Amino acid sequence: MDLLISGGLLVTMDPEFRIIEDGAIAVEGDTISAIGKRADLEGRIRAAKTIDARGAIIMPGMINGHMHAAMSLFRGVAEDRSLDDWLRNYIFPAEARNVTEDFVLWGTRLGVLEMLRGGVTCYADMYYFEDTVAQVTKEAGMRGVLGETVLDFPAPDNKSPDAALAYCEKYIDKWKGDPLVTPAVAPHSIYTASNDTLIKTAELARRKGVPILMHIAEAPFETELSRARHGGSPVHFLETFGFLGPDVVGAHCVWLDAADIATLLKRRVGTVHNPSSNMKLASGIMPVVQLLHAGVPVGLGTDSAAANNNQDLFQEMNLAAKLQKVSRMDPRALTARETVEMATIGGARALHMEGKIGSLETGKQADIVLTGLGATHSTPMYDVYSQLVYALNAHDVLTVVIAGKIVMEVRVMYTMDKPLILAKAHEYQRKVAASLIAPPPV
Amino acid sequence: MDLLISGGLLVTMDPEFRIIEDGAIAVEGDTISAIGKRADLEGRIRAAKTIDARGAIIMPGMINGHMHAAMSLFRGVAEDRSLDDWLRNYIFPAEARNVTEDFVLWGTRLGVLEMLRGGVTCYADMYYFEDTVAQVTKEAGMRGVLGETVLDFPAPDNKSPDAALAYCEKYIDKWKGDPLVTPAVAPHSIYTASNDTLIKTAELARRKGVPILMHIAEAPFETELSRARHGGSPVHFLETFGFLGPDVVGAHCVWLDAADIATLLKRRVGTVHNPSSNMKLASGIMPVVQLLHAGVPVGLGTDSAAANNNQDLFQEMNLAAKLQKVSRMDPRALTARETVEMATIGGARALHMEGKIGSLETGKQADIVLTGLGATHSTPMYDVYSQLVYALNAHDVLTVVIAGKIVMEVRVMYTMDKPLILAKAHEYQRKVAASLIAPPPV
Numbered sequence: 001m002d003l004l005i006s007g008g009l010l011v012t013m014d015p016e017f018r019i020i021e022d023g024a025i026a027v028e029g030d031t032i033s034a035i036g037k038r039a040d041l042e043g044r045i046r047a048a049k050t051i052d053a054r055g056a057i058i059m060p061g062m063i064n065g066h067m068h069a070a071m072s073l074f075r076g077v078a079e080d081r082s083l084d085d086w087l088r089n090y091i092f093p094a095e096a097r098n099v100t101e102d103f104v105l106w107g108t109r110l111g112v113l114e115m116l117r118g119g120v121t122c123y124a125d126m127y128y129f130e131d132t133v134a135q136v137t138k139e140a141g142m143r144g145v146l147g148e149t150v151l152d153f154p155a156p157d158n159k160s161p162d163a164a165l166a167y168c169e170k171y172i173d174k175w176k177g178d179p180l181v182t183p184a185v186a187p188h189s190i191y192t193a194s195n196d197t198l199i200k201t202a203e204l205a206r207r208k209g210v211p212i213l214m215h216i217a218e219a220p221f222e223t224e225l226s227r228a229r230h231g232g233s234p235v236h237f238l239e240t241f242g243f244l245g246p247d248v249v250g251a252h253c254v255w256l257d258a259a260d261i262a263t264l265l266k267r268r269v270g271t272v273h274n275p276s277s278n279m280k281l282a283s284g285i286m287p288v289v290q291l292l293h294a295g296v297p298v299g300l301g302t303d304s305a306a307a308n309n310n311q312d313l314f315q316e317m318n319l320a321a322k323l324q325k326v327s328r329m330d331p332r333a334l335t336a337r338e339t340v341e342m343a344t345i346g347g348a349r350a351l352h353m354e355g356k357i358g359s360l361e362t363g364k365q366a367d368i369v370l371t372g373l374g375a376t377h378s379t380p381m382y383d384v385y386s387q388l389v390y391a392l393n394a395h396d397v398l399t400v401v402i403a404g405k406i407v408m409e410v411r412v413m414y415t416m417d418k419p420l421i422l423a424k425a426h427e428y429q430r431k432v433a434a435s436l437i438a439p440p441p442v
Numbered sequence: 443m444d445l446l447i448s449g450g451l452l453v454t455m456d457p458e459f460r461i462i463e464d465g466a467i468a469v470e471g472d473t474i475s476a477i478g479k480r481a482d483l484e485g486r487i488r489a490a491k492t493i494d495a496r497g498a499i500i501m502p503g504m505i506n507g508h509m510h511a512a513m514s515l516f517r518g519v520a521e522d523r524s525l526d527d528w529l530r531n532y533i534f535p536a537e538a539r540n541v542t543e544d545f546v547l548w549g550t551r552l553g554v555l556e557m558l559r560g561g562v563t564c565y566a567d568m569y570y571f572e573d574t575v576a577q578v579t580k581e582a583g584m585r586g587v588l589g590e591t592v593l594d595f596p597a598p599d600n601k602s603p604d605a606a607l608a609y610c611e612k613y614i615d616k617w618k619g620d621p622l623v624t625p626a627v628a629p630h631s632i633y634t635a636s637n638d639t640l641i642k643t644a645e646l647a648r649r650k651g652v653p654i655l656m657h658i659a660e661a662p663f664e665t666e667l668s669r670a671r672h673g674g675s676p677v678h679f680l681e682t683f684g685f686l687g688p689d690v691v692g693a694h695c696v697w698l699d700a701a702d703i704a705t706l707l708k709r710r711v712g713t714v715h716n717p718s719s720n721m722k723l724a725s726g727i728m729p730v731v732q733l734l735h736a737g738v739p740v741g742l743g744t745d746s747a748a749a750n751n752n753q754d755l756f757q758e759m760n761l762a763a764k765l766q767k768v769s770r771m772d773p774r775a776l777t778a779r780e781t782v783e784m785a786t787i788g789g790a791r792a793l794h795m796e797g798k799i800g801s802l803e804t805g806k807q808a809d810i811v812l813t814g815l816g817a818t819h820s821t822p823m824y825d826v827y828s829q830l831v832y833a834l835n836a837h838d839v840l841t842v843v844i845a846g847k848i849v850m851e852v853r854v855m856y857t858m859d860k861p862l863i864l865a866k867a868h869e870y871q872r873k874v875a876a877s878l879i880a881p882p883p884v
Contacts, residue, residue, distance in 0.1 A: 379517070425821045
């Protein structure tokens with residue numbers, strides 16, 4: 001064996017939700033080869049490398065289902081604004097003035113670094129220069145479903161939807177089949193991409209066999225626009241021309257009626273909840289309980305650091321559980337275990353990757369996180385799911401393994417140059433701050 | 443001078459909300475003696491001890507307005523329950539089986555340790571054996587408004603309200619005038635204390651000149667009970683017999699109508715918002731925006747670790763801002779600065795201590811926190827209030843000064859024995875877990 005992680009509280013998130021005290025997990029290549037009690041595995045397995053996990057939770061790597069990693073450089077750039085105002089008057093202009101391939105390189109490095117340090121082993125990204133995002137992700141040893149954004153107005157990389165589609169085709173051909181990077185297309189939304197653009201994007205995705213990532217039914221203005229232009233909800237509109245399918249991942253999905261939920265289920269669309277972003281931008285409250293009850297996969301995402309303002313998936317679990325409880329006035333809504341599910345195997349289902357990642361099971365990819373339990377704020381412990389959702393945070397993550405490779409060990413990064421990334425982020429902070437007070441470029 | 447903290451981004455929370463880049467603050471004894479630019483203070487002040495604050499935020503110590511510190515030993519003991527069910531069927535029985543003076547000693551140490559490590563310098567507590575709570579607080583060098591609980595059924599320390607009131611009188615006489623500990627009385631609520639008990643408790647508090655801490659209008663069942671028994675809301679009921687006054691601190695205050703808010707303002711009652719607890723127990727959403735608009739002081743609290751499940755006031759700021767925005771569908775509701783205010787000077791107002799603590803101003807108590815900005819999740823930064831509310835967490839706190847004394851420096855505790863406290867917490871974890879599956883004591 002290549003790696004043996006041994007001695008921790010093993011939370012499998014497998015179909016029986018097995019929890020193994022004093023557990024162990026063996027890895028061969030990129031794959032989990034055995035799971036069981038420490039005494040059993042240590043007796044029969046010799047590994048090139050052993051990690052002592054005593055005092056830690058051994059859990060599946062978490063899945064951040066919706067992100068714009070490069071926007072980490074815009075952390076906190078515009079606050080206390082609604083989605084529409086924030087996008088059109090702050091974010092899109094800030095992007096027009098600042099986003100270059102180099103910005104995406106360093107911004108994505110910053111975002112990936114923060115996610116890895118918080119126990120995220122796979123993320124779904126939607127941005128520009130996505131080939132650069134893919135390179136950063138692969139060099140960091142991280143897993144990603146990485147979607148090149150397609151929209152109707154000129155973007156920082158491509159100046160027309162046709163140029164974006166041509167970029168996508170080349171980008172997909174380059175990355176298709178990569179063990180870590182799944183290339184994808186990302187039509188931004190129904191309010192930034194025309195019917196024609198959406199159809200062409202879906203057609204390309206299906207021809208190439210790659211996922212489609214999209215913001216769907218995020219905020220009230222989107223529903224109003226959809227009703228006015230298309231005579232129905234965003235989901236209803238997308239269904240009218242065959243856009244929805246088992247390759248679609250819908251971020252947000254806040255404004256859904258019962259018919260929309262039935263459509264998402266029928267078309268096997270994955271959905272991703274982003275509680276920080278939805279609360280902070282006052283977009284609304286996703287009907288998570290109804291979606292899960294119906295059987296629609298629901299993952300969990302941080303959205304970008306500009307809308308959150310961090311990439312701590314523990315915080316999203318905390319918010320998700322608490323928001324469902326208070327908004328439904330039902331303390332039993334979205335239990336701690338259901339919430340951990342959203343951050344792991346539920347997120348894998350939402351990304352249509354549940355056969356490969358999301359739980360610790362023999363034959364699955366070895367995406368494994370060790371989270372320490374020795375802190376003041378996590379002592380004592382009576383229930384591990386409750387501890388994960390309500391007490392711990394990103395800083396408690398110790399060690400991260402992706403596809404069998406150790407990327408962080410006891411908070412030391414093996415695949416990324418943290419001091420250099422933070423120094424570059426400070427450089428960009430000065431540029432971005434200056435651009436915000438400067439007149440728009442001619 | 444005794445202490446000079448120099449070189450950080452100084453967030454004063456004074457009436458002008460001054461922010462001083464490359465600032466400095468000088469301390470003599472327990473008092474802030476000078477605030478200004480580093481270059482200015484370093485030129486004219488010599489101090490026995492200097493703390494280099496470059497790369498950190500220098501901010502007022504945070505105020506946790508509502509806590510039951512000893513319950514840290516019950517962290518996560520019962521989950522996904524409503525307040526009424528949780529209290530009567532889980533927490534009160536667990537307390538009857540476990541809470542002794544020794545439990546309160548170690549539980550309070552654990553809670554105080556966690557709060558100090560998260561930048562809290564003053565807290566309001568309601569529990570049993572409050573004399574022990576006071577001893578722990580003083581030995582830790584922390585500031586507290588510490589209320590002995592009074593209720594009608596037998597408590598772990600006192601078996602009747604009269605016994606509790608006698609305890610209170612002795613406890614107050616012992617601690618009145620202490621520079622760190624403000625003794626207080628804490629009638630639990632209108633649903634656990636009779637009219638007679640409430641009147642006697644208020645009478646004692648006013649005779650002794652100490653604050654009254656109480657759960658007020660926390661959950662729907664309390665309002666229903668009040669309407670059925672007393673013909674009006676909890677606030678209306680308390681007003682009918684002169685209970686409310688400028689010495690009262692009401693925790694929660696979720697279920698208020700316009701008349702209740704007017705009453706709280708008229709009687710100068712302080713209120714404390716506990717977003718984690720209110721969301722997790724599905725108690726409801728406090729009308730924070732309306733209270734602040736009316737001019738009622740609103741502080742921020744974590745409530746106990748059994749209802750939260752940590753004591754991270756940064757997390758409460760994050761939740762408070764996001765919850766108001768989404769519940770009002772207004773992204774401008776409760777701005778980042780207003781939220782930081784709730785955790786500092788607003789909390790001081792709620793505890794009726796704004797003349798002494800809550801902001802960094804010459805002549806005020808030297809309760810000062812240094813929070814680091816060097817982490818991945820806090821890089822870059824465009825706005826310091828936004829960073830505090832949306833990006834940082836308890837772990838970013840570096841150094842804590844209370845009444846001029848350094849209690850933690852670069853995360854090393856000077857006043858508490860962390861390894862011993864965690865070891866004792868693990869011992870109690872085993873006892874509590876065993877008690878939960880055992881039959882009730884005869």
